[in-house]
Amino acid sequence: NAGVMQNPRHLVRRRGQEARLRCSPMKGHSHVYWYRQLPEEGLKFMVYLQKENIIDESGMPKERFSAEFPKEGPSILRIQQVVRGDSAAYFCASSKTGTEAYEQYFGPGTRLTVT
């Protein structure tokens, strides 16, 4: 049973470009979460999605950031017009629904570097 998959593992973008980060949840998991980890800091919640629905996006910056989890395919975190401050590790996690929804399994992360 494959774990949570994220790609790419490393992404380099120049200021002003777009970054697309992909996350495939574990088989049987219908909930996806995105977190951002800045250097020397803990993880900060960004957004929580179920298939075709954004449930909680209270941690998402108001501009340039968006997320989706379509009916088919991986969840996508999109950052438009990247700036140096967007450089961070972005982690995706997934969980089952119902009573096991609290237990999240993390992917290896995508390390975004903005030059």
Place this chain on the structure above:
Amino acid sequence: AQSVTQLDSQVPVFEEAPVELRCNYSSSVSVYLFWYVQYPNQGLQLLLKYLSGSTLVKGINGFEAEFNKSQTSFHLRKPSVHISDTAEYFCAVSDTGGFKTIFGAGTRLFVKA
């Protein structure tokens, strides 16, 4: 709203010595509590969790944690650490009705030979 405080940013310890990593939380509702470990350039791995029942929780790799409701703490312990335990450890909390997990800033454990 919940918050998590990890009281030590770094903890150096010699191999085979015991270790305790401290975690305090604040919440006005019932919570679930977690400890995760992160090895360099990797994602987070769940060490253990407290949902209900016994306040002493045992996890993987010989770690255990004790939930203390009156002190709002969930400290992580291991009686004898190995070099391979060197990693970043994160305490986390989520309310029992929701799904948003709040993480502490992390404690970096250095195990020295």
